[in-house]
Amino acid sequence: MIASTVKNLFSSKASTVNTVIVIVAIVLAFVYPLMVSAPLISVGFVALLYAMRNFTWNIAGGFAGALSLAHVGAFGIGAFSVAVLTWGQGWNIWISIVVGIVISAVLGAAVSVVMSRFGVNAFFFAVGTLAVSMALAGIAASWSVTGAINGLQNRTSEEGLLHLQWFTDPKPLYYVALIMLVLIVIATAYMMKRTRLGRSLPFIREDPQMAASMGINVTRNLAWTMAISMGLTAIPGSLMVQYTHFASFDSVLTLAVGISMVMGAFIGGATTLAGPIVAGILIAALEEWLRSFQVTGSNISSITQIVYALLVILLIRFGAAGLVPLWNGLLQRLFREGSRYSSSTLEAAETEPSSPRKEDASA
């Protein structure tokens, strides 16, 4: 099985190029902290977190087509489980992270089962999951355990891997995030290629009714996917507050987090494995680049959000599925390969059939 997978990676010129890019990127990601200064390592860490949360959102949002905003809740649960249990109660942080994952996963499955009563309608799914996150934010903002409106501060002083905290050196936290991201990506790629659950997801995304009539249990598979996706989204939440040492309802439970996950996945290419990661890293780089101009801090995030959103509008308006699908199309054009469906390392599922764009007759 491994041999055939490796052979697949080099089956065509396009996939060879992509495989080489992926290998170079992974190597670069591992040596990056050794080459740059400490502030830039922190930028790299934030980029990894963006990539991770885009990616985990994309498991449900891109592969299964469940446009969920409940992931904001998952991100916040991950953040607050560390803040409440570790900072407040003195639990070990790894236990807190696992608690966050479990709570988020259960919430994800519950939300999905509940929302399936709408017959998996994207509009109501988005609105209902939005309500879940807003309700959670309202609770966090008024509950004393979660710090109400003031938020919670990290006052612990232990250092080391066991406590996931290093005060002077940003490298270890970077590597923790990188290794987690790699593990999540490998596990997801395996799920999408080799398991019945993973292989049913593009089918569910394209046509839930057809999928159901082919014997796929759409409700159950979506619930599992939402559980996996939201459970994993708790991890970047935990890491984020462990990095900022601060958690409050308006720093981790805002819709801006959810929207950046959605936008990131769409910019990169929501049907691909690599897309959300590429977009996350690009956005972090864009933020850092803007910082080099003479603009105030709040305007930086405003401008990045606007650029983000304009990119999405342009991509959707001109019928592109994202940066990574565009890149793959470019490679295929370069090497003149006939089929868009030749196995590529980066594509987890088939991209959408490239139907000719239907323009309105009267336009």
Add this chain to the structure above:
Amino acid sequence: MSFLMQVLSTGVLQGMIYALIGIGLYLVFSVMRIVNFAHGFFVLIGMYGLLWAAPDTFTGFVLITIVVALAAAAFGWVVERAIIEPTLNKPGHAQLVITIALGIVMQYTAQILFPEPYQTIQNPWPFESFNIGGVTISSARLAAGVISLLLTLGVAWLVYKTRFGSLMRACSQSIDGAIHMGINYPRIYRSTFALGAGLAAIAGALLIPFQPVSPHFGLDLTVKAFIVVVIGGTASIWGTMVAGLLLGLAEALGSVFLSGSMTTAVIYTLFLLVILLRPQGLIARKAVKI
């Protein structure tokens, strides 16, 4: 007793504004089958337009409101033509994501242009407040509620009694049928979207005298408009009106017993419960597809 009356009247007046905002979303949703996530941000156009112009006379207020509403409608028309129309035939949630992105662009543009949060304008109405049987209502609230009600009734008249309204309803009932009858549906779509945007901007202009504005307010209003439309059901405009009043009342009553953020949490939870317990009221129209 008069305290309760005070709360109820505030709630009803606020609810009428929610109904007006919800009507715009409802029209776009039912005619074009598009959930416009940017709808609340069209309200922001009205609020920031008035804030920027800062009228000091009543006539100025009325004139600027009209100008801002027309500008918002024109903007809505352009948006529909430029980015929504080409995505109408796209599968999946293309329109959903594109309107979210549009909302983000509008929110952060407002953030950059008006960095000072929570501003408001002085009361433009020629009278201060009314006191009827121990109930005090500020003139801005009263005027906003009454004008919202009149506008909502005007929209209902437009939809149910005019030729344009019948064209809208035709597109809503069956877009294929409308095309076969020779209805120029892109024009109806653009007009509907522009109408929704204009109504939202008027609601914003009515809100700004007593509601301090900040950029994230647009998203709140979008969500509230969603709540109104979903609870009201897609069958008729009247459901949307009643749902608007309910939301206003629930908010006013909630603010008496709970803290502000808890009220929000309770309202969202109630909203979820309504979705769960009455799903048939929500998807009465099967044609609403993904």
